[in-house]
Amino acid sequence: MIEFDVEKIHIPLKQHVGGPCQAIVNVGDHVKRGQLVAVPAGLGANIHASLSGVVEEITEMDIVVKLDKEQTDDYVRLEKQMIICKKIKDAGIVGVEEQDSLLESSFLHKFLVDIL
Numbered sequence: 001m002i003e004f005d006v007e008k009i010h011i012p013l014k015q016h017v018g019g020p021c022q023a024i025v026n027v028g029d030h031v032k033r034g035q036l037v038a039v040p041a042g043l044g045a046n047i048h049a050s051l052s053g054v055v056e057e058i059t060e061m062d063i064v065v066k067l068d069k070e071q072t073d074d075y076v077r078l079e080k081q082m083i084i085c086k087k088i089k090d091a092g093i094v095g096v097e098e099q100d101s102l103l104e105s106s107f108l109h110k111f112l113v114d115i116l
Contacts, residue, residue: 018043
């Protein structure tokens with residue numbers, strides 16, 4: 001179990017070059033650590049909840065989550081995929097698109113499939 005000294009977190013909807021992401025959760029939703037909470041409206045990357053709790057507010061700039069009192073070690077895992085570059089994109093990691101063919105054919109592929 002993980003403990004924190006804060007009651008709320010703010011998850012910024014703009015964490016990269018490009019415009020702010022679009023929230024895909026609603027006020028009142030319970031989100032789990034690792035859950036996809038926002039997607040890019042254009043250039044950008046997926047954003048996931050860093051901790052579990054209830055969405056308290058959504059603004060143009062962030063998602064406010066009131067944290068659960070008890071945080072477990074569990075988290076929402078990405079779907080199992082053989083196409084590693086799609087999994088990397090789904091995880092919100094940017095800057096590897098031009099390396100797709102190298103990544104798919106390299107020894108890193110099996111390693112990344114196992115850890116992601």
